[in-house]
Amino acid sequence: MTMTQETEAVESQTDVLIIGAGPSGLMAAYWMAVCGVRARIIDKKGTKVFTGQADGLRPRTLELFDSMGFQHRVIHEGHVAVEANFWVPDENGKLTRQGPHCSPKINESNHYNMLLNQGRIERFVIDTIHKYSDLEVERGVIAESFEYDETLEDNPDAYPITVKLRTLSDEEANPAHLTTNGSGPPTAFTNGMGRGSLLPDDWEELIQKSRARQAKTEIVKAKYIIGCDGAHSWTRKQVNIPLEGSMTEHIWGVIDVVPLTNFPDIRRLGTITHSSGTILVIPRERRMVRLYVPVQIVDASTNGRFDRSTITLEMIKARVQAIMSPFTFDFQVCDWWTAYQVGQRVAPTFNKGTRIFLAGDAVHTHSPKVGLGMNMSMQDGFNIGWKVAMVAVGAANPAILNTYTAERHPLAEMLLEFDRLWSGEFTETSTNGTTKADKADRMVDVVESFMDFADGLKAYYPNSSLVWKVSEEEGPAAARNLIPGERIPPMKLRNQAEGNSKWTTRLFESDGPFRIIILAGDVRVEAQQERVAALARILEGEDKTKVSPLCRYMSIPGRESLIEIVTIHSAPWEEVEFFDFPEILRPFDPVMGWGYENIWCDASATWDPYCQGKGYEKWGVDRLRGAMLVLRPDQYIGWSGELEEVDDMTAYLDGVLIKVPTPEL
Template identity: 40%
Template structure:
């Protein structure tokens, strides 16, 4: 081995799958010194995850990554097929795939490799600060416990092995359970493939990090070093997956379908981009000889034959197969998500489950979306390390909910359809429909509701510290959940815009001020007073903004009033609401009206959030777009008390 090279880094990410790349994107945005390593020579080329849920699309959009939405296949309809009294499959339900009013996005499908490509491009276009280093594996992880509470310390030491390409490429024989290298798809990854040698192959280096995040998938090496165990069940069910261009007379091949046959099992149809359709088929639990199925021996032809039986009397065949796999699922959650608030785990490293509800990739991305800004603010010295504890409490609960949801959903999917109302062991169509619908909010990623903690004040929990939370002022807005989007109109230029577009993922907290109808003098005067406070040297904005940085760089103030837009002028409003910069002039993108737009209707945001136009309120929004708390417009003390809990004056 070559001599060890010592270096230091703020954050080391192990694994460049969806979870690792999302984290790298956050940390690049926040300009944190970060390295990300992966044991494979290239990113994933085809297969694995393909479903993007509403919340994931909102999050990606908040980073300016909109190529998934543009390139993907949008799944707008879902159909259920069930056997009739003669055992012949018939379409029994047709419904919107994403229920209406959930989000400005609907579920869409594109293979995971494209998303990884978009992340890599985004990292490059946005400063090229972080590049995935391949093929590298860590071989030793040590934590200096004496240093974990010292914010300036680099208490985690890792040895990294730089592999050769041969070492990084797994055996491509039959024994590849996740199908990772079975693809014959795509030509867009040339850059990865011709990656120049780093010249470090076969060497070892030792690095010290402030934080390490294991995003290294279901077999996580990092998790094993921390001594955590996956708890839950390992099912015997084998799933076959085919990505094919189908040749079929089945009428619903281009909509999402759940097909339950009378006796041949069930099948899920996922219509994809470029004429491709993914079929998920539950294979029998035992092999032909009575023993367990050896999934490494499963062939595309076997999976196709199983699908043909389910979909009969319709015909199904293909000429082109892009990817296939056969895999077994475990529904498990790790018993730990972090150690000493210094080493964290995210994604499949802490939860695994079936792929049917399309959750794995989405929840994995959202894990590191939850973590990234917290590590970023702490590494910058802006926030107390205490906020890091909320990662485990917030995400562990989501992982448990995910497994519970998956168990319910899997049972429905795997169960035998009921023959009639007296058939108690079968699953009735009504039951299926009910659970499917109930699960839709969860599956869309929109049921996430973070409980009270240092960052979330829902009712009286912050009272002793002086936070007077007023959920009654925004009755339909849920503290702890993501701020929903509605159209509002820019005061300065009449442009209608989605509220979420004002919340880019850039590490800032936001005070979204709903002053009410500021054309009324008494309401305006309350608003004006708030403006005076926000401009004062002791305000939350002034206190936490370092000198010589823009006034909105730590806490941004946005205003949505409910007066008629044409009755208000921007210029006379207090400067706190549209700050002035010597080089750039006034900021025209901070004051909005809840009013009718010329071409895109009226978003009715006050009504949708349950805000009274005379009372108003201030909604504090976390950097990840979740509602932190709600206070009265005049209650600046509560704002101070809220931020005092974890913010550091620089």
């Protein structure tokens, strides 16, 4: 038998099968690795993305990267884009700069908008996955058949999903994204980019892509499936979930080039407007610039679809030259280009029952010009990933899976509305063929009206078993700006024991546990000391009238407890000692010593201008009395209250986590 002959189908089981190793699939796979889930992730392409694709990174996504531990790599390689200039014709038709425009909420996060190609982000997530497990992407593998036994859905031990997988030959698995135009034989680069365009960690993978492959089929039984397989999602079609919406009439060209031009703002984020359309200019790493440009309008006789082969690189180049005139434009290096027709569509639901889930482009498609596609996809995968992982290992209540569509679908709707308004500004002209004079102002208005959503400053997650919001009848919240269903506004804190500062986005790692954040207030005050001590007695289990949430729940492999405590007090650090705090807040390990990383102080550091001791104020917390909250594994607040409200907090956790079985007498 030769290596390419098909062998007899084998059968196997896995708890979670992820189809598609793009941004959403890799984020979901990250949680499988963190939680020790028996999982598999397959992708039909023979390699990961190397060039092109998405490149915009929003602050909230970067905050999550920080919590995963690789944001420093993005900073090292990426391009920061915080200002935008808009070039529009004046009354004489001369292109003039309007701007720069900078977000009025630029300092609401410790991270700024950045630009770095999708391939590098995938590299970073894959490397991070390998820190936790040996989970590998199985490339060149497709799913060919699907069966789902709904009668087994409520049985946690059952494998109701059956999928037939097939390993592709080398020829079948060659990814189209390695070519400049999506056709022809696979070549990593053209137009002179060569080997130097890839960093060593990606180059090694490209070299290995042509290794011999053994064609085979496999029958896989799975408990859960997460479809992250793009706009033409095979998984979505198997469960008959439609994409609802429409295609726009405009065809867009995209090029990643090293530009040769006298346009002064080619290395600045912005737009250039002409009577026939608007170019979006996006500066990139390695001297590259990405340009989005409208190239033609779809002929009505084609039923709204276009022939991609009619669009050439020279055609896109000519359109850029025409719109940019009188400035010159040329290039010798083109890293990647493509043409696309915008489809603004969203699925009515992101799940089928509690076993089948869809994420990313599989459930929402839009124009790439808003710079949100990769962000939304990764946050989808991050959201459903931890939920499925914890349910799969028996640590969380399966009911939490019902929150996925409720949390992510409204954001997809916002994405499409943003895209409709933003994309319209790139094609709209006045009736006499000249661009409207207020173009720049209108574009700024669109951006600012969607800023909280687009940058992820607000998530808008609704009330659910995972989000306990405080009602008006219950009175003012103990932490006015720490709202369940939202993130914690990032602040830099000082470690009590060592004095070093750290951003909360890094302090609250995405490494599995739910965190009880005790904002201990001013512990110099005797009455406040007693409040904290009373809370500690409950957590320690010494107060028999209350139930401690510690050691009450099942955990994930590799962790003793799924609950971790972090204390942040507001007193001057010099007037408080680490050992003043109850031991339950600074646990002792006979090998690793005291939990120095568990006690933090909201105080200023003269040597760190970002550590100003203003966290309590930003969070809306009384510096004397403090507050308490539960942080979900995905860094969103689940519950908040007073230090005395342990029963309420435990009731929240009881609805989310699985209790440790009571020993039989």
